Amino acid sequence: MCSAHYTLCFQMERKQGEVDHLELELDRPIPLTDKERVMIQDSWAKVYQNCEDVGVAILIRLFVNFPSSKQYFSQFKHIEDTRELEQSSQLRKHAHRIMNAINTLVENLDNSEKMASVLKLVGKAHALRHNVDPVYFKILSGVILEVLGEEFPEDVTPAVGSAWTKLLATLCCSLKAVYEEVGWTPQSASTG
Numbered sequence: 001m002c003s004a005h006y007t008l009c010f011q012m013e014r015k016q017g018e019v020d021h022l023e024l025e026l027d028r029p030i031p032l033t034d035k036e037r038v039m040i041q042d043s044w045a046k047v048y049q050n051c052e053d054v055g056v057a058i059l060i061r062l063f064v065n066f067p068s069s070k071q072y073f074s075q076f077k078h079i080e081d082t083r084e085l086e087q088s089s090q091l092r093k094h095a096h097r098i099m100n101a102i103n104t105l106v107e108n109l110d111n112s113e114k115m116a117s118v119l120k121l122v123g124k125a126h127a128l129r130h131n132v133d134p135v136y137f138k139i140l141s142g143v144i145l146e147v148l149g150e151e152f153p154e155d156v157t158p159a160v161g162s163a164w165t166k167l168l169a170t171l172c173c174s175l176k177a178v179y180e181e182v183g184w185t186p187q188s189a190s191t192g
């Protein structure tokens with residue numbers, strides 16, 4: 001159900017070949033090289049200067065292209081108007097939280113213990129408190145790659161994009177491992 005749903009969502013946006021490719025890329029964590037760490041940190045410095053706008057743009061893209069991802073947010077799950085969504089304080093707060101968490105990961109690319117502890121907290125909160133299907137982390141990762149590539153074409157070159165794909169694969173795989181550790185099952189989710 002998980003991966004079928006994911007594929008279905010992505011078919012709205014992408015060609016099947018690209019879906020398979022991205023799904024595969026996000027499915028296995030590959031260690032970053034030193035050069036890739038620098039590429040991520042340099043490009044993130046630019047992105048983080050526009051933290052609020054980029055965070056909101058990412059979430060708007062997620063919620064407009066994949067409306068089922070809104071189901072978890074009590075305050076805007078029924079809102080369809082993009083401008084109204086943009087004004088939602090719950091959305092803006094979550095955008096801020098995501099950007100902060102990514103910032104901590106980027107600042108600690110060479111500290112795997114710190115990265116694991118951040119991702120453990122995020123995974124536990126989403127599995128146990130918010131009951132979010134982990135498929136949405138992959139969907140969000142695809143959206144992040146897309147928005148960064150479009151908004152920062154000079155900084156996010158294909159090589160930089162591929163370094164980011166590796167980092168997001170680590171994020172998705174670590175969160176999946178936390179979900180497994182806490183015994184989350186698709187049946188327990190309300191995927192409405």
Ligand code: HEM
Nearest residue numbers: 069072073090097098101102122125129130132136137140
């Ligand atoms: C990189 C991915 C993400 C990060 C770093 C992140 C981060 C966070 C953090 C730090 C919180 C507060 C945690 C807490 O309740 O203690 C939070 C809350 C939440 N997140 Fe995420 N999140 C991510 C992706 C998602 C996705 C994909 C969804 C669902 C589609 C989601 C749904 C929620 C919901 C429903 C809440 C509670 C919101 C509220 O109470 O206002 N998150 N997130």
